[in-house]
Amino acid sequence: MGKSLVESKYLNTLLKCSYHQPDFIGTPHKLAWELDCPLCGGRKAKVVWMESRSTYKFLCPAERSKSHCGFAGELQVLLKVWNRPLWVQYLQEREAEGTAGAGHNCPKASQVAPTRRSSRRLSWRKSQVPNEPNSPADAPSGGEC
Numbered sequence: 001m002g003k004s005l006v007e008s009k010y011l012n013t014l015l016k017c018s019y020h021q022p023d024f025i026g027t028p029h030k031l032a033w034e035l036d037c038p039l040c041g042g043r044k045a046k047v048v049w050m051e052s053r054s055t056y057k058f059l060c061p062a063e064r065s066k067s068h069c070g071f072a073g074e075l076q077v078l079l080k081v082w083n084r085p086l087w088v089q090y091l092q093e094r095e096a097e098g099t100a101g102a103g104h105n106c107p108k109a110s111q112v113a114p115t116r117r118s119s120r121r122l123s124w125r126k127s128q129v130p131n132e133p134n135s136p137a138d139a140p141s142g143g144e145c
């Protein structure tokens, strides 16, 4: 099974957002990098390719220090927590690539985040939520990275 190109692209985004230069710590058969955790900024978090799941798994080492958030999850889940607009974009690209939905490790964007006005009725309340800033409250501020 080939690797999703979208997967690599978003991995690169993640690596680029690391404050310290990520270190490649894997092998050609087991890709892995050490990087800063995008959620808490903790050092020596890891992202590892998991062949069986066809995705990367991210691990923030909570055992290293109290300031590490200890997040552990697949790339898709990390994106969702870290940067929701980016996550939605990721899902859309996976869907376009044909690697989302049933039988894949990632849902279709249309199933989780309707991007355009759906057929849902807008009756008594036209706009439920005025444009809310969409960043996680506890994330370090300052844009995408």
Ligand SMILES: [Zn+2]
Pocket: 037, 038, 039, 040, 041, 042, 045, 060, 061, 068, 069, 070, 071
């Ligand atoms: Zn962390």
